[in-house]
Amino acid sequence: MKRPTIADIAARAGVSTGAVSYALNGQPGVSESTRRRVLAIAEEIGWNPNRAARALSGAPTNSIGLVLRRPARVLGVEPFFMELISGVEAELSARSFALTLHVVRDPESEIAVYRRWWGERRVDGVLVCDLRIDDPRVPALEDLGLAAVVVGPDEGAGTLASAWSDDGAAVVEAVEYLATLGHRSIARVGGLPDLQHTGVRTAAFTDVCRRLGLADPVTIPTDYTGEGGAHATRRLISSRKRPTAILYDNDIMAIAGLAVAGEMGLAVPRDISLVAWDDSVLCQLVRPPMTAMSRDISAYGARAARLLLDVIAGNPVVSIRDEPAHLIPRGSTGPPRPDAGAGRG
Amino acid sequence: MKRPTIADIAARAGVSTGAVSYALNGQPGVSESTRRRVLAIAEEIGWNPNRAARALSGAPTNSIGLVLRRPARVLGVEPFFMELISGVEAELSARSFALTLHVVRDPESEIAVYRRWWGERRVDGVLVCDLRIDDPRVPALEDLGLAAVVVGPDEGAGTLASAWSDDGAAVVEAVEYLATLGHRSIARVGGLPDLQHTGVRTAAFTDVCRRLGLADPVTIPTDYTGEGGAHATRRLISSRKRPTAILYDNDIMAIAGLAVAGEMGLAVPRDISLVAWDDSVLCQLVRPPMTAMSRDISAYGARAARLLLDVIAGNPVVSIRDEPAHLIPRGSTGPPRPDAGAGRG
DNA sequence: GGCGCTGAATTAACCGATTAAGCTCAGGTG
DNA sequence: CACCTGAGCTTAATCGGTTAATTCAGCGCC
Numbered sequence: 001m002k003r004p005t006i007a008d009i010a011a012r013a014g015v016s017t018g019a020v021s022y023a024l025n026g027q028p029g030v031s032e033s034t035r036r037r038v039l040a041i042a043e044e045i046g047w048n049p050n051r052a053a054r055a056l057s058g059a060p061t062n063s064i065g066l067v068l069r070r071p072a073r074v075l076g077v078e079p080f081f082m083e084l085i086s087g088v089e090a091e092l093s094a095r096s097f098a099l100t101l102h103v104v105r106d107p108e109s110e111i112a113v114y115r116r117w118w119g120e121r122r123v124d125g126v127l128v129c130d131l132r133i134d135d136p137r138v139p140a141l142e143d144l145g146l147a148a149v150v151v152g153p154d155e156g157a158g159t160l161a162s163a164w165s166d167d168g169a170a171v172v173e174a175v176e177y178l179a180t181l182g183h184r185s186i187a188r189v190g191g192l193p194d195l196q197h198t199g200v201r202t203a204a205f206t207d208v209c210r211r212l213g214l215a216d217p218v219t220i221p222t223d224y225t226g227e228g229g230a231h232a233t234r235r236l237i238s239s240r241k242r243p244t245a246i247l248y249d250n251d252i253m254a255i256a257g258l259a260v261a262g263e264m265g266l267a268v269p270r271d272i273s274l275v276a277w278d279d280s281v282l283c284q285l286v287r288p289p290m291t292a293m294s295r296d297i298s299a300y301g302a303r304a305a306r307l308l309l310d311v312i313a314g315n316p317v318v319s320i321r322d323e324p325a326h327l328i329p330r331g332s333t334g335p336p337r338p339d340a341g342a343g344r345g
Numbered sequence: 346m347k348r349p350t351i352a353d354i355a356a357r358a359g360v361s362t363g364a365v366s367y368a369l370n371g372q373p374g375v376s377e378s379t380r381r382r383v384l385a386i387a388e389e390i391g392w393n394p395n396r397a398a399r400a401l402s403g404a405p406t407n408s409i410g411l412v413l414r415r416p417a418r419v420l421g422v423e424p425f426f427m428e429l430i431s432g433v434e435a436e437l438s439a440r441s442f443a444l445t446l447h448v449v450r451d452p453e454s455e456i457a458v459y460r461r462w463w464g465e466r467r468v469d470g471v472l473v474c475d476l477r478i479d480d481p482r483v484p485a486l487e488d489l490g491l492a493a494v495v496v497g498p499d500e501g502a503g504t505l506a507s508a509w510s511d512d513g514a515a516v517v518e519a520v521e522y523l524a525t526l527g528h529r530s531i532a533r534v535g536g537l538p539d540l541q542h543t544g545v546r547t548a549a550f551t552d553v554c555r556r557l558g559l560a561d562p563v564t565i566p567t568d569y570t571g572e573g574g575a576h577a578t579r580r581l582i583s584s585r586k587r588p589t590a591i592l593y594d595n596d597i598m599a600i601a602g603l604a605v606a607g608e609m610g611l612a613v614p615r616d617i618s619l620v621a622w623d624d625s626v627l628c629q630l631v632r633p634p635m636t637a638m639s640r641d642i643s644a645y646g647a648r649a650a651r652l653l654l655d656v657i658a659g660n661p662v663v664s665i666r667d668e669p670a671h672l673i674p675r676g677s678t679g680p681p682r683p684d685a686g687a688g689r690g
Numbered sequence: 691g692g693c694g695c696t697g698a699a700t701t702a703a704c705c706g707a708t709t710a711a712g713c714t715c716a717g718g719t720g
Numbered sequence: 721c722a723c724c725t726g727a728g729c730t731t732a733a734t735c736g737g738t739t740a741a742t743t744c745a746g747c748g749c750c
Binding site for chain 2: 003004046047048049050051052053054055056063065075079081082083085086089090092093098099100101102103104115116118119120121122255281282285286287
């Protein structure tokens with residue numbers, strides 16, 4: 001099947017391609033009757049503008065890009081990105097924008113992809129995830145002048161707009177809740193330490209523990225995997241000053257920690273309380289069900305997408321600080337045992 | 346920052362744009378020294394081919410499309426698609442292809458998107474999921490001549506290539522396993538009845554039950570949701586001829602069914618055995634852990650992507666029948682009670 | 691010297707749209 | 721009747737590449 005072009009329409013309508021273009025784009029310069037005729041013919045022969053040709057004349061591509069830097073196989077396991085993408089798509093599909101996805105191995109190729117997309121005019125803008133400390137992508141994108149929105153805290157986002165939740169406030173909520181239950185020694189199993197939002201959480205955690213006069217706030221950095229969470233939990237439980245509560249930076253690690261606590265003979269929440277960041281079906285299914293910091297990830301995605309569309313449209317934009325995650329108390333948290341935190345498990 | 350073009354390179358190298366084009370594309374027609382000079386300049390000024398311009402001259406877009414028809418929010422919950430996408434990406438990213446994603450509401454707009462992408466030359470080919478009986482997308486794609494691969498059984502895929510597992514063989518494996526345990530009355534909680542692969546599974550289920558001389562094989566159609574699975578399970582358990590084993594078309598429904606069995610006072614697997622299709626962490630976490638038909642979804646995605654790339658390249662292709670799902674026995678299956686299946690629950 | 695050949699380059703058409711500029715002609719004006 | 725105006729078109733340049741056709745210099749050979 002041959003793709004119809006405006007030349008085909010022009011031939012049928014007996015006018016020039018220029019006139020057809022004016023007619024199709026609602027520009028002045030053609031009579032109402034001609035316009036109607038052209039539109040009817042376009043409809044009839046199933047014409048679609050060749051985006052390549054339009055793009056050559058400077059039109060937007062109506063698509064945004066998302067580059068993910070992880071082993072592709074991990075994506076299937078990690079629910080975060082799919083929820084984010086579902087939120088992004090909800091916003092995009094309403095406006096007939098497409099999402100172009102690309103998975104890369106390392107930060108250099110991520111920047112190379114941005115550069116290529118920009119050079120190729122493949123996307124109108126990009127969403128940037130997993131911002132790191134001194135992330136080289138920020139200056140690279142600023143240099144290129146490619147529209148971009150950071151999905152993450154605005155710390156380190158430079159001149160780029162950002163959309164994220166107030167992770168600090170969420171940490172404060174969780175720690176205050178545990179402190180109210182009576183916990184004086186709270187540890188944290190954190191995510192990748194060079195991620196911006198890990199830094200934000202760690203700072204907030206340290207601050208609130210100090211403010212409440214709690215024991216020295218320990219954060220063990222991990223890689224977000226179940227193994228990492230299990231290992232960190234083992235270390236914390238067998239440490240001299242065993243905490244009475246542990247705050248995990250994601251749900252996978254919290255659930256792994258729950259299993260470790262069981263193996264080491266600790267009852268949850270009698271001997272130790274556990275809190276997960278990011279709620280999921282998993283948290284509801286385990287016994288005891290896991291107290292979790294729940295947030296609407298797909299709403300973040302939608303918000304970030306809308307922000308990016310604004311940036312692309314050239315509208316004035318302000319970074320969005322979204323609703324913080326909020327605590328959903330379940331069975332994995334309770335008051336500490338009076339004698340807890342004394343010896344080994 | 347201005348995007349460099351081949352005209353910029355030509356000016357610097359002191360040759361025509363035509364010569365630059367030949368040099369950059371490894372075509373004959375330029376001397377080795379000129380080619381090296383041109384390549385060096387291109388590298389130096391960070392030139393990238395404007396894809397729109399190339400596309401105008403008929404070059405491929407190096408991207409493939411995937412249209413998903415579901416409420417965008419459901420995507421985050423359904424792990425299937427993310428795993429599929431991760432497999433697809435693993436294959437694509439190695440070849441610097443991008444994946445363009447679009448979420449639509451109804452089948453008509455799905456076809457409209459194909460038509461638009463084709464007209465716009467936005468993608469080189471598409472992956473088609475969730476094939477239905479007499480799916481109108483198949484003739485539409487055949488008409489357009491847009492490269493396409495069906496992710497699903499080749500029944501109903503027409504002239505399009507397809508990649509899928511042998512669901513029939515998997516059903517046979519599951520039923521034979523249950524029959525070996527001693528079950529004579531096995532029911533099935535099926536997925537959406539108008540999906541092609543549901544039809545394949547239902548036919549195989551009916552056949553193998555007949556062949557093994559089992560009781561009338563009942564399949565209750567559902568919508569794949571937990572609620573649907575719970576409702577179907579309730580109906581089966583309270584039916585006059587209660588089955589001693591139930592085969593579910595996905596894991597969500599199986600887990601919902603497990604909860605229903607508990608509510609209705611049945612012990613699993615003593616009173617009733619349950620088998621899930623598609624394994625996941627969920628299946629391992631519930632008590633008793635769920636016997637499941639496990640398959641490597643991301644491998645399907647990778648295989649389908651490779652097939653599509655072959656179709657696009659014009660290589661001869663044959664549909665792939667991938668490895669069937671294989672049974673992972675866990676705690677939710679066991680021999681039936683001698684007196685089971687007699688009365689009401 | 692004239693001829694054909696080859697290699698290395700240029701030129702120009704082309705892809706399918708957008709759009710500034712130019713043309714035509716009907717209708718109104720002095 | 722000459723002149724002006726503007727609606728309604730057409731023409732042609734343009735975007736950034738690709739590529740067929742063409743030019744041209746240099747060389748070998750009869």
